[in-house]
Amino acid sequence: MVTREQAAAMMWPNTHVQTNQGLNAAIRKVRLALGDSSEESRYIETLGSRGYRFIHPYEIVGWTEASRSKTALRIAVLPTEAVGGIMQDQVLGFSTELSKMLRNQAPQVTVVSNGDLRERNLQGRAIDEIGRALHVEFVVAARVRRIRNKLRLTTMLFQSDDTQCIWAETYEHAPEEFVKQRTALADEVARSLRLKMMQKPD
Secondary structure (H helix, E strand, C coil): CEEHHHHHHHHCCCCCCCHHHHHHHHHHHHHHHHCCCCCCCCCEEEECCCEEEECCCCCCCCCCHHHHHHHCEEEEECCCEEECCCCHHHHCCHHHHHHHHHHHHCCCEEEECHHHHHHCCCCCCCHHHHHHHHCCCEEEEEEEEEECCEEEEEEEEEECCCCCEEEEEEEEECHHHHHHCHHHHHHHHHHHHHHHHHCCCC
């Protein structure tokens, strides 16, 4: 853990500043650069008023530009859209589950959280605009619509540079089953997404 006092002393030695405001602003900038957020911390954990801790697993490796281009990918998972009379609480949490599954299954993929979209006012923006703002190569969009007595989930994978949809899949479940099977469904979608992203040409 790095205490707030230690962080302030390292960043502003022998300088009088508004420590609380300065530290909060600095941590926000670091989280933004890492694609992290305070709501879904993956890199920097805030320990109350005591300080901060880096929590993401890491290893020291020798990256080359060639290996980086083949393995290091960034993807943004948009909040699940509910249409056609679907209540938002019926789809709540699917995008979070999908993000978690992608992180677990593909450690070489960095998943940008929904918190970054909210903080940068990017919800509802065009795919290419989101890609440029968050420096992601892919954007995942999911939509749930009621079809008679079932919920139809359509998940799409876009390349952010040209907004081309390179993968799409549809799943149907009864409303109560959709909620129960949400984690398993997210796991299945994540596996398909991972395979498609790994097929991206150099």
